[in-house]
Ligand SMILES: *[C@@H]1O[C@H](CO)[C@@H](O)[C@H](O)[C@H]1NC(C)=O
Ligand SMILES: *[C@@H]1O[C@H](CO)[C@@H](O)[C@H](O)[C@H]1NC(C)=O
Ligand SMILES: *[C@@H]1O[C@H](CO)[C@@H](O)[C@H](O)[C@H]1NC(C)=O
């Protein structure tokens with residue numbers, strides 16, 4: 001009998017001891033409003049969280065809801081790190097799943113019960129409710145891994161009654177927060193277009209390298225892949241707000257984000273610094289104020305004068321046009337229902353700058369930038385041999401040697417035809433000649449398994465950040481002419497004049 005009691009006790013304590021050693025599976029962690037909770041989770045585990053809107057009465061929040069017309073609970077989970085797969089593992093690293101329950105009938109949501117949150121981007125899960133509510137139960141599930149994986153997932157989880165604690169800065173009205181203008185060996189130039197209230201949020205640029213695809217939308221992950229020793233300089237220019245990142249490493253792949261002090265992060269931009277030294281970023285030109293890209297430069301001449309030299313040359317070439325348009329009575333002669341002389345002036349100037357200041361990039365063999373070739377498009381690259389620049393002035397004055405040009409978009413030429421008075425008889429080349437001098441704008445159409453393609457480590461997507469031709473700041477909506485389109489939209493007028501002769505001469509300079 002005594003022995004039996006002893007055995008019973010042993011069994012009892014044994015169970016207690018075993019329970020104390022294993023992390024209790026059923027513990028539910030209460031979350032505080034808008035406070036980030038950091039946690040780690042191992043293979044196959046399920047963790048539970050609970051949020052109660054608590055002191056703020058539902059009635060008050062309903063009222064404020066009616067005012068703001070937004071949901072009243074915002075849940076986010078961002079993955080900060082993930083396990084390391086065994087060597088030779090080739091698949092994707094699986095991600096955490098989040099389940100929610102809004103009913104106290106189910107306080108332990110998980111794979112067998114509850115709602116799987118499906119608003120996910122790599123490294124970020126978000127959920128908001130449709131109707132005001134007080135209580136939210138959350139289950140976080142880690143995939144089950146085999147033995148030879150190493151480490152756990154770590155993550156941040158937060159619920160707020162006010163706003164997203166981990167905001168994702170999505171493009172609004174198709175205007176991206178940040179656009180990559182171009183890179184050279186050690187710099188990257190961005191145009192920043194945040195909504196007006198962003199200045200208060202200590203915004204900056206975060207440059208990371210080697211961030212795993214699965215963590216791309218997570219601010220805490222991005223922070224830990226930040227590269228060392230780069231500098232960012234924000235300035236205001238005629239193009240808008242600009243950020244120059246310097247001190248980068250040549251021929252390297254990076255990911256760039258626009259960030260705010262509120263934990264907010266923009267969608268990632270893949271970028272590569274250039275391999276070659278004869279492409280140099282120029283920006284803030286006085287005359288060609290839309291030029292913000294790498295230009296052909298002499299690798300042995302590190303002076304800054306190249307910017308001024310190109311700009312002065314373009315301004316000089318602009319003079320005959322300036323004279324011509326002044327002699328034309330713009331105010332009284334309406335030649336188009338949609339365009340006027342201001343448009344003509346701007347579009348001509350943009351075109352002139354694009355052909356006078358060639359955009360330089362790595363050669364196709366050297367390129368560090370493989371791209372998704374959806375829609376049949378490709379980058380309009382032209383290898384320029386020594387002393388064979390389109391404009392001999394470049395070789396005579398700047399001696400850039402061999403370089404690869406990203407040709408101007410043909411739309412730049414057609415915009416001039418459309419915007420300028422017909423008497424100027426401006427015409428764009430056709431057929432083979434067009435293909436030799438201009439490129440076509442292509443945008444990768446990424447759909448279906450979108451994110452997988454989009455963030456494939458070895459690919460970038462054609463579009464504003466990775467143009468197939470040089471748009472020189474032309475709005476995307478005006479970049480419409482594709483290779484297949486008819487180029488005979490604008491028949492010539494049989495008018496001749498002295499001014500026109502100048503143009504024919506001048507246009508032919510660039511043929
Ligand atoms: C919530 O706040 C309480 C009181 O400040 C604190 O004890 C608790 O650790 C917090 N919980 C979390 C998950 O941060
Ligand atoms: C995501 O979940 C919502 C609500 O459960 C559902 O209506 C929607 O169809 C789901 N979307 C996808 C892509 O599964
Ligand atoms: C992973 O988490 C488990 C508990 O879930 C812990 O025992 C283990 O030490 C963690 N491993 C690492 C590498 O952090």
Ligand SMILES: *[C@@H]1O[C@H](CO)[C@@H](O)[C@H](O)[C@H]1NC(C)=O
Pocket residue numbers: 200201202261
């Ligand atoms: C911005 O940064 C400054 C200095 O780092 C800090 O004092 C200020 O509180 C920050 N502002 C916001 C809105 O985070």
Ligand SMILES: *[C@@H]1O[C@H](CO)[C@@H](O)[C@H](O)[C@H]1NC(C)=O
Pocket residue numbers: 229230231247
């Ligand atoms: C540039 O990088 C070097 C080391 O690579 C570092 O010593 C230097 O401080 C950096 N400069 C800036 C402005 O960050």
Ligand SMILES: *[C@@H]1O[C@H](CO)[C@@H](O)[C@H](O)[C@H]1NC(C)=O
Pocket residue numbers: 233234235
């Ligand atoms: C930032 O750029 C502006 C304009 O290019 C320049 O005048 C200024 O010196 C730069 N600031 C730093 C810290 O490099």
Ligand SMILES: *[C@@H]1O[C@H](CO)[C@@H](O)[C@H](O)[C@H]1NC(C)=O
Pocket residue numbers: 338339340341342343
């Ligand atoms: C030309 O048209 C634009 C709109 O397309 C307008 O903003 C501008 O004021 C016009 N300029 C003149 C000189 O009429």
Ligand SMILES: *[C@@H]1O[C@H](CO)[C@@H](O)[C@H](O)[C@H]1NC(C)=O
Pocket residue numbers: 386387395396
């Ligand atoms: C290019 O032109 C420069 C000066 O006009 C000349 O010195 C140089 O030898 C030329 N190079 C080649 C490869 O033709």
Ligand SMILES: *[C@@H]1O[C@H](CO)[C@@H](O)[C@H](O)[C@H]1NC(C)=O
Pocket residue numbers: 452456457458459
């Ligand atoms: C990325 O794309 C390349 C080319 O399409 C493909 O071979 C590779 O498997 C893709 N990688 C991933 C991780 O999807």
